[in-house]
Amino acid sequence: KxxxxxxxxxxxxxxxxxxxxxxxxxxxxxxxxxxxxxxxxxxxxxxxxxxxxxxxxxxxxxxxSGDTIAPCLASKLGFENLFYAIDVDGVYKRYPPRSDDDLLEVLDLAMLNRIVHKAKVGVEKIDVTGGMANKLIEIAKWIKGKKVKVILFNALKKNHVYMVLTGKDISRKTIVKV
Structure with a gap:
């Protein structure tokens, strides 16, 4: 499709x-x-x-998982940006997220490493590829020591994929950068 x-x-x-x-x-x-x-x-x-x-x-x-494929390709092909089109607005403080959780809009490597453990809890039971936890683990491995940027955004929202791919800003997302 x-x-x-x-x-x-x-x-x-x-x-x-x-x-x-x-x-x-x-x-x-x-x-x-x-x-x-x-x-x-x-x-x-x-x-x-x-x-x-x-x-x-x-x-x-x-x-x-596609979450493993993306940073592998980015690393081997020399990409500086990686976009994760997901079904939520970005990375949240808790997993699974609750409606009252705040979206983490910007993460550096230290913050990312701190939340990876929290993201592991309960996610693997519903996603054989590791869900958000695996995304964050793979992102942490890829960005370490590099000047790169990762954007996680909600692809279900109208025009978000187009806007991100064309460099336009969207209001709710998580940016991970070193």
């Missing part, structure tokens, strides 16, 4: 199957075959990847 939607709106998107790009070892990226992604980008195509079951040399198969 994502690729169809993008094509319908003039984005030259191409799906690339995750299992053909990554091999894990004990649930961590062991090998990444990125030539198809680079070729797509060089041909002005937008590669669309997604979390899926992939080969794991130690365990047979494991789940590779």
């Amino acid at each position: 994502v690729v169809s939607y993008l094509l319908k709106h003039g984005v030259k998107a191409i799906p690339i199957d995750t299992i053909s790009l990554f091999v894990l070892k004990r649930k961590h990226v062991f090998k990444a075959f990125l030539e198809p992604i680079v070729n797509a980008l060089n041909n002005d195509l937008v590669p669309v990847l997604y979390g899926n079951v992939v080969f794991d040399v130690a365990e047979g198969f494991s789940i590779l």
